[in-house]
Amino acid sequence: MESYVKLTIKAQVGYIEFFHPNKNAMPSDVLKKLEQTILEASKNEDIKVIVLKSSGNRTFCAGASFNELIAIEDAETGKQFFSGFANVINAMRKCPKPIVGRVQGKAVGGGVGLAAATDYCLATQFASVKLSELSIGIGPFVIEPAVSRKIGKTAMSQMTIDAETFFSADWAKEKGLYAEIFNTTEELDDEVNTLAKKLASYNPDALKEMKQVFWKGTEHWDELLTERAGISGRLVLSEFTKTILDKYR
Template sequence: MEPYVKLNNKNGVGYIEFFHPAHNSLPGNLLSELARTITNAGEDASIKVLVLKSGGDRTFCAGASFTELIDINDEETGKVFFSGFANVINAMRKCPKFIIGRIQGKTVGGGVGLASATDYCMATKFAAIKLSELNVGIGPFVVGPAVQRKLGLGAMSQIAIDANTFYSAEWAQQKGLFTQVYETVEELDEAVKTFAENLCNYNPKAMSEMKTMFWRGTEDWDQLLIQRAKISGRLVLSEFTKEKLKTYK
């Protein structure tokens, strides 16, 4: 199947779904489309609540595109590349509607950042998480603020340093990333649908004000996440990372 980002409005719930055949990794063009779709859905009066999901039954998101990562040869290109997830996270942060995360499977790197930037996140028992960036000589600089906000500094630093390990969905629930963990994808989908449609009965203005309250203290993220993208853009050009990336070709 071809990569895509699509939005479906069902009963006032905007389902935003992304897909890429490489385990739902996200190249720059998909990240740009995802950020635009979130922003546009936030401005659509017919949509009361958003659900962020990915296609397929296995991996939620494998993070950034390794093909594009390997091809970075200058700092400006690196900054633009790493700004992709920054722009999506900022679109989610500034969206005036609650975003529910539907995490059906493993999620890595930038995918953990997306899950952390949702306002209410539900998962299956297969939704293990990993911050793998240190493995290639960089770090979770761009997604770090979102992950730290949701999991706390202790848990975020644990998975950022232990970059080889997948942490279970139950662990992620204990740390506050997931609100509920379900046995099957079918159970997850039914729970997400019921929960999202119930939220549609609430006052949109009240939910918008609540979201602003929840995200208080992140007003500098437009600048902060781009600064973090510049750090990653420099590190990806280091000899260590270039040699490491060759092993992934």
């Protein structure tokens, strides 16, 4: 199957689903489409609430596309690639509607950033998380503000330094990344749908005002995340990172 991002509207809930055959990894074209779809849903008056989800049962999102990372040959191209994650996170935080995250499986790197950028995130017991960027010579620079905002700088630092470890869904819930975790995907979907429908019945003006309150203090993120993308874009060209990435060719 080919990668896709699609928007489905049911009962005033906009379900945004993304897919990539390589564990729902995020190449530039998928990131751009995801950003555009979030912006589209943000402006659609038929949508009161957004649910962000991925296809399949095993992995929510494997993060950056290694194939694309390997192909980066200059800092500007690197900055543009990592700006894809920055643009998606900024689209999510500026969206006037609440975004519910549905995380059915493992989240790595940028996938953790997506979960952190939702306003309320639900997951299964299989939704462990890992920030592996430091182990390949880069670092979770772009997603750090979103992750730190959700789980705190201490937990963010722990994940970043222990870069080869998956932290359990229970750990992620304890730190505040997930609001609740469920035993099965079916239970997760039932709760996501129930919550989304309930939120869609609330006053949209109140939801919009609360969304602004939730994200107060992040107004500088357009510039900040672009700056962070530049750091990752430079580091991906380092001899250390190129050597590591060569193993994935």
